[in-house]
Amino acid sequence: METKLITAAKKGDPSEIQKHLDDGLRRDRSGMTALMWAAMKGHSDCVRILVDLEVGLQEQNGQTALQFAASNGHTSSVAILLPGEAGMRRNNGETALMLAAQGGHTKCVSLLYEYEVGMQDEKGWTALMHTVHWGFLSCAQILLSEVGMISTFEQNNETSLTALLLAKGKGHQRLIKLLRPYEQGLIGRPACISDSLISSQHPLEGSVKQDLNTKTTGTIRLSSPKEPWPLLLAAIIGDIKQAKRNLNDIGMQTQRGETALMYAAAHGHLDVVKLLLTREQGMQDVTGRTALCYAIANDNLKCAQCLLGEADIRDTQGYGPFDICASEHIVLVKTLLQDLDKRPAVEVALDHGYNMCVVALVAHTFNLRVPVGCTLLMVGVLTHQMNLIEKNLIQKRVQDSRGWTACMYAALVNNLEALRILLPDELGLINNDGNTALLISLESHNFDCAYLLVDEVFAHDASGISQYDRIRALAQLDRYLELQNNLLSYLEALHCIATTQLCFLTREYLLTRLHALLDTDTDPSLNDAIWGTLLGEDEAITILNDIMVKLEEEEDHEESCVVCLSTPPEVIFLQCHHFVVCQNCADQLDPWCPICQAVILGALIPICPSP
Structure with missing residues (x-):
């Protein structure tokens, strides 16, 4: 039931209000007090009389007298109510500043700014977001300190709205121009999209x-x-x-x-x-x-x-x-x-040393999207510009954000000339996916490059999987049917190359051992044992084995592992092919050959594989 105090407040009659102050704190059917009605109507004289009596009360939606005044743009009433009700929220979390911003009430926004700036409602919206939604530029300029804040409430499948996104959604061009310097690059993403990347079952996919x-x-x-x-x-x-x-x-x-x-x-x-x-x-x-x-x-x-x-x-x-x-x-x-x-942009950028700019300019010219960390050398390789390659060879062995090298890009685009230049320095390097230039060339159908990269077949990724194993797996996948014939031919060629190298190295090792066995200082019976073995005489090989074991115990370490000096060499280093270390010591070495200091791309134990 409406009291006489509420009626007087609605009419804005201060004298009647003074007569009926005993009705203070009473509400009408909607839960409104006299102070709320006076604030909503903008009767500041009445507000001044009622503020001490009814300040801080809220109606059924949680709205205060200050919020009624702010939503209707009544500056004088807002100023009176600020000390007692600033910071209070409606049931949905909205503040007086947000309500003033929704209505575009610039003066009220200025008054409330100091008290409620930075607050967010239950959707995560700020006063800036509310005023941008309704298109009020002057209020947005006052509320710029709220730029960069992101909503959190899931609505319409959006989980991270910004004021700029709201402006774009509404087509408010002046607000877009105002907000872009602060919020460009801050994006809202659909709730259904995960941050994680879906990785392929196969390392090359x-x-x-x-x-x-x-x-x-x-x-x-x-x-x-x-x-x-x-x-x-x-x-x-x-x-x-x-x-x-x-x-x-x-x-x-x-x-x-x-x-x-x-x-x-x-x-x-x-x-x-x-x-x-x-x-x-x-x-x-x-x-x-x-x-x-x-x-x-x-x-x-x-x-x-x-x-x-x-x-x-x-x-x-x-x-x-x-x-x-x-x-x-x-x-x-x-x-x-x-x-x-007044010259071509690329020339100007090169002269001024704007290297990242040159990369972007060349990529734009050739319609490429390059990853973070892409170098001028890589761009030269991708675009087949030999002058750019030759000027930037100092960037060899540099890897971009995905671990790719210039050599890998050469394999990707079938740049054989660049590949030959880069091979001595970049052979065997592995990218973030565990792939070498060899695998990239195969997946790209660039078999001319693949034959140049044959030594990478023995390289291993961080999990110990060799490139050879990856190629074999690739050849079995249905999605690479068109590659299978070429891959199988390549595997056969690899087997021939590996077998030839093994036979050569094994023969060389055997001849070295024979020279040692036939040394004049050795047991005279050794010659008989060797000839007997060659002629196939009974038990000759057993006798020869006993003599060799005895000699091995007595010999010095000239043909032993150069690290432990006790075990014979067992491992062939790639790509230098030195055969000087046992398997146990090889596992503990840094990735450099102890003889020539070349980078060890892989290791091979000389046992011929079955075809």
């Missing part, structure tokens, strides 16, 4: 297809302006008059080192950029990035052209602005490089 499809990022985000100074605010909203009035703030930086010039460049406010250019140009944030980086990252061509004086300033990792941004903004970077020097 998908390795080639995925390798040139790894997207790198040049995304740069501004930090949210938690406590912006006047010049910074002017730079964000593009207010040139306010910027001119606050030039005393020149040189101030956020905790991350960002300047007003960086914010102006990111937001594309050309007039503010020109105003601040001579005063803040060359300043760097904590990562070493300049205003030029922020201009490029947000596709602001005209601002970037003004800032080309920062082109050669490197970040803390030694990369220039064009290196950092090229992968995501290649067309803009290409234009700026040609503005910098």
Whole structure:
């Protein structure tokens, strides 16, 4: 039942309210109090009378008088109710700031900001998200300190909404432009998609297809302006008059080192950029990035052209602005490089040492997607540019983020000329999938490369599986039916090569032993035993064996393992083919041959395999 106090509050009659204060704390059928009605109607005089009597009460949905005032944009009532009800939530977690933001009530948002900024409702939405959803630019500018926050409530199969995604979903172009410098690269993903990668049953499956499809990022985000100074605010909203009035703030930086010039460049406010250019140009944030980086990252061509004086300033990792941004903004970077020097962009980038930029430019020209860590040498191999290969041979043995080498890329694209140059240094290296260039060449049907890479057949991955075993497994898979004939032929060729090498090495070892046995200092009966064995005489081989055992016990260590000096050599090293170490010592060695210091690609015990 509605009391006379509630009726007076609805009408906004302070004198009647004074007469019926005894009805305080009573509610109508909807759970509303007199203070709530006065706040909702914007009767600030009545609110002032009732605030001490009914402050802090909530109706059936959990809404307070402050929230009613905020949702309706009643600034005076909000100011009165703030001290007593700030921070309170509705049943769904919404605050007064969120309700004001939903209605686009800029003055109320400004009042409530200090008390409720950064809070999230039960969906994980912030006040910024609410105002962006409804398309209110002025409120969003006030609430920029909430950028980068991500919702958590699963709704419509989305688990990580940002304000920028909401703006894009609604098509609010001005809000997209405002938020992009802060939230680009923060993505919402469907709840049904797992973070884990589905790996193949076979180690080769998908390795080639995925390798040139790894997207790198040049995304740069501004930090949210938690406590912006006047010049910074002017730079964000593009207010040139306010910027001119606050030039005393020149040189101030956020905790991350960002300047007003960086914010102006990111937001594309050309007039503010020109105003601040001579005063803040060359300043760097904590990562070493300049205003030029922020201009490029947000596709602001005209601002970037003004800032080309920062082109050669490197970040803390030694990369220039064009290196950092090229992968995501290649067309803009290409234009700026040609503005910098009226020559082809690749030549300019090479002369300035923008190596990552060169990689991106060449990849763009040849329509390639290169993985993180791809070098100029790799790009030269992929594009068959011998001049680029020859200039960057210092990058041999470098592996990208997937463990691929230039040699592997040569095998992938059948670049035989590059492969011959790279083989001596990169033979036997294994990528993150446990594959060598040999397996990559086979899966790519590049058998000319595969025959050059034959020595990699003995290389083992971290789990001890040899490339030979992987090739045999590959030949049995149904999905590689078209490869089977070639693979089987290749396996036969491998067997012939291995058998030939084994026979040669075994014969050489046998001749060495025979020379030792026929030494003049040995037992005179040895000759008889050898000839008897060759002629097939009874028990001659037993006699010869006894003599050899006796001699082995007496001989020095000239033909023993060079490590332990006791056991005969048992292991052949690949690729150098030295036969100087026993199996036990070979297992404990570093991956270098003790004789020639060559990298050991694999080891072979000289026992001929069955066909």
